[in-house]
Amino acid sequence: MKPICEQIFGFDPYDGFDPNWAEPDLQGWGSEHGIFSNSIKKTKPKLIVEVGTWKGASAIHMGKLCRDLGFDAEIVCVDTWLGSASNFVNSGTESHAQRFDSMRFVNGYPMLYYTFMRNVVDAGLQDTITPLPQTSEHGAKVLRHYRAKADIVYLDAAREKDPVLQDLMSYWQIVRKGGLLVGNEYKNPQVQEAVKAFGEQMGVTPEVLGGKYRFVKP
Numbered sequence: 001m002k003p004i005c006e007q008i009f010g011f012d013p014y015d016g017f018d019p020n021w022a023e024p025d026l027q028g029w030g031s032e033h034g035i036f037s038n039s040i041k042k043t044k045p046k047l048i049v050e051v052g053t054w055k056g057a058s059a060i061h062m063g064k065l066c067r068d069l070g071f072d073a074e075i076v077c078v079d080t081w082l083g084s085a086s087n088f089v090n091s092g093t094e095s096h097a098q099r100f101d102s103m104r105f106v107n108g109y110p111m112l113y114y115t116f117m118r119n120v121v122d123a124g125l126q127d128t129i130t131p132l133p134q135t136s137e138h139g140a141k142v143l144r145h146y147r148a149k150a151d152i153v154y155l156d157a158a159r160e161k162d163p164v165l166q167d168l169m170s171y172w173q174i175v176r177k178g179g180l181l182v183g184n185e186y187k188n189p190q191v192q193e194a195v196k197a198f199g200e201q202m203g204v205t206p207e208v209l210g211g212k213y214r215f216v217k218p
Contacts, residue, residue, distance in 0.1 A: 002074035004047065005130040007146045014117065014126040022114040024122050027102065028057030035212050036154075039180050040065050045073045045151035049143065049174060051136050051167060052157030052184075053079040055102070056116040056129070062154075063125040076130045076148075078139030079157070081113035136163070140170035149176040156184040164194035172202065172217065181215040 001012060040048075040062065048066075050059050059077050066073040087099050104111040113133065120129045132139050136157050143150075153171045158164045168181065175181050185191045186208055195206055195213055206213040 002127070002130060004074055004076050004143070004146065004148060008130070008132065008142065012126075013131055014121065017117055017121065019118050019121050022104070022111070022118040024118050025055055025102070025115050026057045026060065026119050028054055031057035031061050033058075033210065033212055035182060035209050035214060036062050037065055038209075039152050039182055039214065040069065040071065043151040043178075043180060044071055046071075047148060047150045048073055048075045048152045048154070049078065049148070049150045049171065050075060050154045050156065051078045051139065051171060052155065053077040053081070053116060053131075054156075055112070056119045058154065058156070059129055060119060060123045060125060062152075063123065063128045066128065067125075073128065073151075074130055075125075075128055076132050076143070077116075078132045078134055078136060078143075079116075080135055081116060081133060082110050083112065084159075136167050137170065140167075140174065143174050148174055149179075150174050151176060151179045152182060153180070154182045154184075159185055159188055159191060161190040161194045161197075164191050165197055168194060168198040169201075172198075172215075175217045177217055179217050181217065183213050185211070186213045187211050 048062055053059055059075050063075055083103050087103060104115060120126055134142060153175050155167050158167055172181055199206055204215050206215055
């Protein structure tokens with residue numbers, strides 16, 4: 001059992017999981033972007049934290065990269081697996097219907113977590129990927145409590161300026177010196193505003209790579 005999993009749970013969260021509870025479904029967005037491979041090769045990580053996981057596609061991609069490169073990393077996935085507000089606001093589009101169906105409601109409660117679990121098990125990465133079912137804010141508090149220091153933090157949760165800025169500030173504390181804080185959705189103007197404000201406050205400049213951004217912690 002990996003260190004953060006041992007500290008938080010003290011047991012294997014996959015123990016007794018029945019894969020038949022969910023169908024495999026690795027649908028995601030930009031989960032194999034080149035920034036993942038580049039960042040992993042740069043840092044040779046022992047700990048990666050992903051904030052906003054959905055069905056686990058990017059975490060699984062990172063897990064496979066680490067395995068193939070011989071890095072014994074733990075990947076902690078912070079998510080409520082309850083979806084975002086946009087999942088519940090019907091836009092009438094096909095993509096919205098896909099997101100809504102992905103939630104797999106049972107009596108009005110999402111079962112997305114079990115889709116994530118099934119995908120991790122199918123990839124054989126249950127010894128690498130640790131789920132942390134919390135909000136972004138509370139997940140950061142838990143990780144700070146255990147004095148976690150991540151080689152890479154990947155932010156893919158909030159899309160609005162204030163929550164993105166809050167995530168940047170919270171998870172910057174968890175990144176080790178020389179580590180990377182990577183984020184998604186840089187094409188979103190509100191994300192850009194948050195990234196700019198964070199950079200100015202911390203005195204760091206982002207590197208922008210194809211819709212994602214990256215800060216190096218001095």
